[in-house]
Every structure is written in C-alpha cells, then in structure tokens.
C-alpha cells in the first residue's frame with residue numbers, strides 16, 4: 096500500500112463519460128474503492144457505451160487498468176495512468192437452456208444477473224457474501240462463497256471473450272483452449288479486458304438458512320467435517336473470544352436428502368430465534384432471510400441483500416486460504432492470537448471451498464479453508480497485525496485472497512503458485528508491453 100491509501104471514507108464513485116477526449120476527468124471528486132480505504136492513483140476514467148468504444152480505447156491507450164465494481168481492498172485494480180470501467184456493458188447476451196449456460200457482458204453484477212436467471216428457471220452454483228460485485232471482477236480474483244462441494248465463483252466460467260493488448264478479440268473456452276483457458280479465468284486483470292463471460296448454469300433451486308449461536312471450539316475441533324458437511328454452504332463467524340464460534344450459518348438446498356433438520360441444539364450451539372447480522376451489534380435488516388424461511392438461491396446464498404450495505408461498510412478485509420486438512424490447526428493458531436486481534440477486528444469468517452484447476456486460484460488443486468478477517472478501518476494497526484497472522488499460518492502455506500489486504504512477501508507468495516511461470520508466459524504473450532500491469536502485479540508477480 097502506498098501513501099495514497101487509507102484516506103477517510105468520503106466521496107461516492109462519480110464516473111463521467113466523454114468520448115472527445117476519451118477520458119472523463121473527475122474534477123475535484125476522487126475515485127475510491129468501495130470501502131473508501133483506497134483512492135485510485137488517477138481520476139481519468141473512461142466508461143464506454145459500446146464494445147467498439149472499448150476496443151478503440153484499448154488500442155489507443157498505452158497503459159491502463161480495468162475497474163469492476165471496486166470492491167477490492169488492495170491496489171490490484173489501481174494505477175496512476177488511466178482506468179476503464181465496463182459498467183455500461185452489462186447486458187445478458189444469450190441464455191442457452193440446452194447447455195444450460197448464459198453469456199453476459201463483463202460489467203454485469205451478480206445482483207443484476209441472478210434474478211433474471213431464476214425467472215428463467217436457472218441458477219449459478221454459488222454466490223459470494225454479497226451480490227453487488229461484478230462477474231468479471233469477482234472471477235478475476237477467484238472470489239468465493241462457501242460450501243465444501245462448491246468451487247469458487249470462477250469455476251462456473253466455461254467461456255471468456257477478452258480484448259488483448261492489441262485490441263484484438265480473443266475467445267477462450269473450457270472445451271477448446273485447455274491451458275490458456277485455465278490460465279485466463281482467474282486472470283487478476285493482467286491478461287486483457289474481459290468483455291463477455293459464459294457461465295455454466297443448473298436448474299434453479301430453493302435454499303433455507305438457519306443460524307446457530309455459540310458453537311464451542313471444542314465441538315468444532317472434534318466435529319469439523321460433520322459441521323462443514325451439514326449444509327450446502329456453511330459459514331463460521333467468530334470474534335475469537337470465549338473459545339467459541341459466535342454464529343454458525345447453515346444454508347441448505349431444499350431438495351430430498353439435502354434439507355437441514357434444524358434441531359434446537361447443534362453440537363452445543365443454540366438455534367437463533369431471530370435473524371442475525373454476522374457482526375451481532377449491526378441490524379440484520381441488511382442480511383438475507385434466516386430462520387429456515389425458504390427462498391430462491393440468490394436470496395439465501397449471499398449473507399447480504401442487494402440494495403443494502405453489505406458487511407459493515409467502513410472496514411478493511413484480509414483472508415488466507417489454507418489446505419483443508421489443516422483447517423483445525425490453522426484455526427487454533429489464529430485463536431492463540433485473540434488478544435492481539437480482537438481490538439481491531441469486527442468479525443472473522445471461516446469457509447470451505449472446493450479445489451479447482453485455475454492456475455492463479457488460491458484453491459488450485461487444493462480443497463481449502465479460508466480464514467477471513469473484517470477489520471476496523473485502521474490500516475496502521477492492521478498492517479502491524481498481518482505479519483503476525485501470516486507468521487502463525489506460515490506452516491500451512493497460506494495463500495492470500497487476491498482482492499484483500501496482505502503483507503506476505505513476493506518471495507513467499509510466488510512459490511505457492513506452481514503455475515506462475517506459465518501464467519507469466521501467457522501474460523507476456525497477450526500483453527507483451529505490459530499495458531495491463533500495475534504496481535501490485537509488478538511487485539507481487541512480475542518482479543524479480
């Protein structure tokens with residue numbers, strides 16, 4: 096993070112749109128990420144209305160970064176050159192019921208897409224904690240939800256269309272392009288401008304969500320696998336105090352053999368009698384419906400409702416993936432740091448994610464557990480804590496979330512991605528002059 100970061104939460108995202116000259120200046124307003132902790136290094140933002148305009152921009156611009164919905168907490172989307180937003184390219188291109196799959200323009204958010212899919216009888220396999228994020232930005236950083244049988248959101252991708260540095264269109268598909276496809280889906284914004292994505296669908300389904308309070312760590316330790324397999328998507332929220340998981344969220348598909356039998360007690364935890372927010376003192380109004388009330392997948396799989404602020408708002412986030420087999424040890428390692436962590440923490444969440452084959456995915460060939468931290472927005476304090484957490488997790492070879500805050504050195508990060516050399520080669524081929532590079536990519540992946 097550089098000194099531009101971590102300035103007080105203030106102005107909203109005011110994107111201008113001008114074709115002559117191409118760049119829209121922001122005037123005095125600043126361009127910030129969603130959390131407000133990062134002021135982007137430029138106010139020059141271009142928002143094309145058509146694919147042709149986007150193509151022209153890519154051809155004519157020497158260096159720039161694409162912005163999605165700006166939900167990353169670190170500088171992965173930052174640049175001091177120019178920014179491109181595809182938020183006006185947010186159409187549903189085609190729904191193929193026979194696939195079934197859907198092709199969308201890259202600027203669409205899950206919140207826009209999901210109700211449409213449901214209305215047509217289809218669903219995605221999973222969603223993140225919030226539906227507000229763009230499909231392209233989420234897949235580019237391997238954004239995930241929960242559920243040990245569920246790969247991250249990018250595992251639904253079966254086709255991509257992107258503009259390479261020359262402005263040419265490159266089409267990649269799971270069926271035809273093997274390695275290049277596996278390298279490009281979690282592309283970290285380093286390979287090109289994704290303009291269209293094709294996502295695998297399944298028949299729509301209903302989900303019910305139950306929350307339990309105060310699950311003792313002793314029970315978690317003894318019964319981790321049973322707890323993780325109790326639902327389609329399971330989340331453990333803890334403040335690391337009192338040796339317990341504060342809230343256990345179980346989301347079950349309402350299908351024969353999958354519905355959750357919500358007993359008043361579950362491994363020592365008590366069934367909640369009202370809707371809860373993961374941060375107990377915040378209003379549950381922002382959260383998806385609980386108490387077993389059935390609802391469509393897209394209104395239960397995220398924790399937060401579209402149209403409402405997700406999480407706390409003014410916050411920072413960090414998250415580390417460790418191999419599933421180390422879930423308990425890694426959790427207990429963090430628990431030992433509770434006195435240092437607690438003053439700065441809003442809440443932690445532990446989720447399981449299935450392995451995948453995407454080169455730069457933190458779950459590459461590795462069933463994983465992700466330990467997440469929602470921090471108070473105090474970067475000096477968090478920056479001091481992260482190396483301590485990372486040291487405790489080091490024996491488990493943690494991989495940080497690409498869109499969240501971490502201090503793991505490039506020397507430690509790079510060897511944890513065995514396909515990094517191939518990824519760098521792919522980047523060199525599609526972007527020989529480094530048009531899509533920025534400090535984050537140069538420091539963490541391309542340097543040395």
Ligand SMILES: Cc1cc2nc3c(=O)[nH]c(=O)nc-3n(C[C@H](O)[C@H](O)[C@H](O)COP(=O)(O)OP(=O)(O)OC[C@H]3O[C@@H](n4cnc5c(N)ncnc54)[C@H](O)[C@@H]3O)c2cc1C
Pocket residue numbers: 129130160161162163164165166167168171172181201202223224225228229230231232233234235236237238239240283284285287288289290405406496498499
């Ligand atoms: C409140 C909150 C809750 C969150 N919950 C979760 C969660 O449950 N699980 C999880 O894993 N993460 C979570 N995140 C993190 C979030 O999902 C990721 O940061 C994700 O990348 C956000 O997508 P975005 O569109 O906002 O991306 P941005 O921050 O705008 O961009 C991210 C990256 O994608 C690239 N990119 C964007 N669009 C394109 C494109 N069209 N072509 C090529 N590259 C592109 C950018 O250049 C950049 O490198 C959460 C974040 C917040 C703020």
